Amino acid sequence: MAQRLLTFEIFRYNPASPEILPRLQEFHLEETQGMTLFIALNRLREEQDPSLMFDFVCRAAVCGSCAILINGRPGLACKTLTHDLPDKIVLMPLPVFKLVGDLSVDTGVWFRHLNERTEAWIHTDKIFDRQGPEDRMDNPLAHQIYEAERCIECGTCIAACATANMRADFLGAAGLNRIARFLIDPRDERSPRQVFEVVGTDEGVFGCVGLMACDDLCPMEIPLQAQLAHVRRKMALAALRKKK
Ligand code: SF4
Numbered sequence: 607m608a609q610r611l612l613t614f615e616i617f618r619y620n621p622a623s624p625e626i627l628p629r630l631q632e633f634h635l636e637e638t639q640g641m642t643l644f645i646a647l648n649r650l651r652e653e654q655d656p657s658l659m660f661d662f663v664c665r666a667a668v669c670g671s672c673a674i675l676i677n678g679r680p681g682l683a684c685k686t687l688t689h690d691l692p693d694k695i696v697l698m699p700l701p702v703f704k705l706v707g708d709l710s711v712d713t714g715v716w717f718r719h720l721n722e723r724t725e726a727w728i729h730t731d732k733i734f735d736r737q738g739p740e741d742r743m744d745n746p747l748a749h750q751i752y753e754a755e756r757c758i759e760c761g762t763c764i765a766a767c768a769t770a771n772m773r774a775d776f777l778g779a780a781g782l783n784r785i786a787r788f789l790i791d792p793r794d795e796r797s798p799r800q801v802f803e804v805v806g807t808d809e810g811v812f813g814c815v816g817l818m819a820c821d822d823l824c825p826m827e828i829p830l831q832a833q834l835a836h837v838r839r840k841m842a843l844a845a846l847r848k849k850k
């Protein structure tokens with residue numbers, strides 16, 4: 607099969623040098639077998655422009671740091687084969703998050719804020735006994751919690767979300783998935799009513815307009831709409847009880 611010559615148009619802008627305006631820079635690269643966007647970007651940086659900024663750590667869809675906009679759709683660079691893309695590939699940084707430079711954004715601050723807002727830790731009055739036996743948990747329940755825990759905080763669902771793009775304080779699918787994780791966990795003693803105080807708003811569970819891009823694009827295939835439906839049901843019940 608003939609080797610393709612790929613054309614990349616890559617967003618370039620460094621907020622530290624605002625005098626150079628944002629632009630798309632064109633690069634060309636011969637496609638190789640099994641090439642991912644991660645490989646292509648590294649080759650472009652090594653062979654053509656050492657100043658190109660993008661993020662990666664694991665190369666294996668584990669760390670969540672390489673998410674970018676690929677021909678308009680958010681996705682992981684290390685998981686995307688050039689073979690599945692047309693000859694021309696336009697790469698942009700994820701929207702919503704603070705731009706570090708070129709394709710690199712700061713998802714860390716956003717997710718730390720999310721964890722603080724949702725108080726994403728087990729709330730309990732129980733004193734931890736280091737010497738005591740482990741609390742047992744049924745496998746199906748542990749599996750349900752694990753399902754939500756698989757989030758790698760890549761930001762794809764946030765970048766793909768119309769509400770998150772319009773409303774800076776929207777928790778988004780990643781946030782609602784986090785809430786679902788603690789609602790399911792019996793070790794967390796917060797009542798649904800207490801959780802409602804945090805997410806029972808338009809910035810929380812009622813801001814989703816159901817376009818489902820998060821569910822379609824999550825690279826970990828977390829069933830985000832099902833998680834959202836679970837949280838919504840709990841919150842609607844908590845709201846009804848509050849009214850009585
Ligand atoms: S829920 Fe999925 S798309 Fe969203 S941050 Fe987590 S892994 Fe990424």
Ligand code: FES
Pocket residue numbers: 661662663664665666667668669670671672673682683684685
């Ligand atoms: S480099 Fe870690 S998810 Fe892509």
